[in-house]
Amino acid sequence: MDILIKILGAVATIIIAFVVGMLYGGLNRKVTARVQNRVGPPFWQNYLDAFKLVSKKTSIHHGVMQHLGPAFLMVSSIGTLLFIPILKGNNWFPNLSFHGDLIFLLYLMVFGSLGLALGAGQTGNPNSAIGVTRGLSQMVGFEIPWVMALVAIMIQYHTTSIADIMHVQEVHGWLMFQKPFAFIAAILAMFGMFRYSPFDIVGAPAELASGPVSEFGGKYLGLMMSSGSIFAFVKLTLYTDLFLGGASNFIELLVKTFLLYMIPVSYGLVSPRYRTEQAVRYFWGWPSFFGLLAILYSVIF
Amino acid sequence: MEREKVTTLYLGPQHPGITGNMMVRLKLKGDTIVGARTEVGYLHRGFEKLQEKRNWLQSFTILCRFCVPEPDPVEEAYALAVELLEGREVPERAKYIRVLVLELARMASYLLWFGGQSGSAGLYTMGQWSVGDRNYILDLFEDITGGRVYHMFIWPGGVRRDLPKGFKDKAMKVMDYFEKRLEEYDTLMFENSIFQKRAQGVGIIDKEKAVEWGVVGPVLRGCGIKSDIRIDDPYEIYGELYEKGVFEVPAFEGGDVWSRALVRRFEIRQSINIIRYVLDNIPDGEFYNKIPNPHKWKIAKGDAYSRVEATRGEVGFFVASDGSQYPRRTHFRGAAYVHAITLLENVLIGANVADVSFIMNSLGTCPPEIER
Amino acid sequence: MVNDKNSQKIVDIIQNFARKHSLFVLAYGTGCGAIEIPPTMTSRYDAERFGIRGAATPRQADVLLITGYLTTKTLKRVIRVYEQMQDPKYVIGFGSCTINGGMYWDSYNTIKVLDKYLPVDIYINGCMPRPEAVIEGFIKLQKKIAEGRADGAKQYKENFEWYRANQKKVLGPTTPHIQEYNW
């Protein structure tokens, strides 16, 4: 009985993540359109797109990895989702959130990209291959400030558990204010994580068609889109948990994640994209500096 | 060893980053381009052959399809060539209307170019703004000529119609709007540090070699050479306007994408000046010198070449007549004919593969005028 | 129960509804019509309200918009692009020159009748069609999809030999010879 409730909870989590992630994608398109003086698509457009993509026939075969790549991406998104506490001190969907820790999570988040890289590599499209190399080098870029920010928190509070960090914030206040340097580094790394402008060179249509996904259509693209939405929700929830004190109810979670989400979206609207080496240089500049400051701050105090 | 591997990347013809329908075959070492070859011919319709079967006036339906973003300079070039060939005079009012239409076309083309240039760098908001605003100019075109994209307006001997009533107020309002809007474009695009980082030092053209290599128009002015057909080989009333100081020809040192972008941005400002002046000072009178019945209109044997400054640079028409009512031979010279083939192939070498469409846009590549 | 005819009908209706409201247009400007596509996508006309958006590669696209005349050299590429697209897919012929050659009726390098070579679902006439006409054409296509009548791709598969023979007549020996693209 217990296990049944747990499974139900996990399924519910996945569905919520999908719905919310897709909704955010739709709102992103709407906001973008309004900034660009347009009406824009309705906010449910992304659901229709995903449904249509999944209902398309697919008759491309490049090899086994090509079929597994999107699945890897999905597995990674869902896996990460299940290891993250969605709500604070909540018994509805605890999932696996009290078993995993930050270091494990870091590995899990990279796993999907690597799977996609293998899949895209097998399609043999040079655009995909170049896109994958760019994606991986950009990942190397933003992982450094991101890991530094996390390490600073871990050192400060002597824990790697997300639940413990959330608990700490109840006592000391939000880490956003407690550890401002770590927060800045993490937010700057988030720009790269979301792959909106200026860090969207991975799938830049103007030079690479659409990068790694250029050979994937129909169901695979639908799967990637859904897993991308879930992953966006995962990242936003993780940031909320780590820096914004988590959320005690669903409305609070939506408000906090949406506000966080608007940061990369609104910055992306007004910036052109960096080239790969410029992006990496950017991440290894100020964001890493703030990360280092955060670590020093943690070590000294 | 792995780094030495040369990859071949086919950019186009179906590719979102390519301007129009053409292909660039790139040889890559890592992310750096070591060889480039342009392949064109996807838009060849044999216009010059078709013109041999159309009389002097029937060609005008064909002319505007030579370069789609900016059809008017081509019409102007052909009309000028026919006028040079025949020695036909144009009334003063027609000259003013022609200049008005040409400058509006220049603005419309630059606004579209804003979209291409910023879109290839990933700044889509700019393209949405400027292409959306371009509709106001197309509205003015509809008022003057009746057509949104293709106008068929500038004919040998004048223009097809007079300006409509109340046009001046409407046009002035649009110019006011654009003056305000240009400042917003500046904030979004030119003052953006990432755009500056992307554009500066990319796609450099050597100033010493530029003229020899056939670089013309804004690209040449981006190399710091003040050269413009409107003042070098003046046509219509441009020489007069330049002497009166109505417009300036901006030129910026550097020879990179950034200086070319600046040239284009400042030329929009100059176009607004010219349009304001023309609207204020347009003389009354005829707008059209009557031509003979087009089916019996014969032009004596001879040839002529006209030059017009379009947004991509110098465009020109070579027209040869054999004394009949059909041209013996017409040959169009587009700026992109040189820019997109020999120049692009050389500028791309050593560039990053991420900059290909960025550089192509800044050179003003326009495939339909290459292959016609 | 699941494979029963009525439930298939319901599935079709739902699928067609989604397809209708989400048309990914392949970014391939084959001719001069490409100049009216940016205005159609931007502020005044804003085709994205109808769920129309660009797709970068043929694998992801639903609609092939033939913007104007096709030269023989482009036709070969267009056929390959069309066959790389995944079902269901639609073709829109844009401009008079796709219908009967338009002003290029005597040109030696452009094809005159597009539907002999590719199955066309909707034609938009005019030279150049205004953005309003383009949107009107897309709405007609949406109507056709909702009614399940946009079956150009099916037609192409059933009459593949006929289409291929027509293509061979123009392209000669270099016509692409396979239908399924798996590279």
Next chain:
Amino acid sequence: MEEIKNKIYQRLTEAFPEITEHKLDFPYNRLDVKIPKNKVPAILFYLKDEMGFKHLVHITCVDWIEEEKFELIFIVWSPKEKVKVFVRTELDRNNPVMDNIDMIWRQANTYERELREMFGIQFEGLVAPKEFILEDWDDIPPMRRDFDTEAYAKKRFFERPGREDAKDVRQTIAERTGESLPDFAKKYSR
């Protein structure tokens, strides 16, 4: 303007006594010289390097089929003097061979490729892929006067027959697709 043109012409005749014809009396800044084809690279070199005609404007060809010859025209422009010079030469139409000039201006390469494809003029020493604009072309070069584009198009492409009735187009379309005609269209229907 006349003085400059005369001066340029003087210099050219001194260096190239082979100039057969010339025309100076244009009312604008243009100057025509005609020269045998083997002297064309030399005169272009001279114009570019010695006289400052740095900008190659155009290379074109006219097919005078009645006289069995091609006329090649090179247009060069001097940014300093602001004069354009037309260098004209004649080729035998049955055996059109010409010297390659893309070492003078490399963009001439493109023009030559086009003339080779469209007129069948052979440029000796031109290094470029064979095809430029056309692909798998199987007829005589299309820009020659004796190539009939209409007949070729009729032979090669399908044609859509015109309509035979005089019915309203909207009516026809409406009947074909089974839609009802909108009200505004009914009003204007014949």
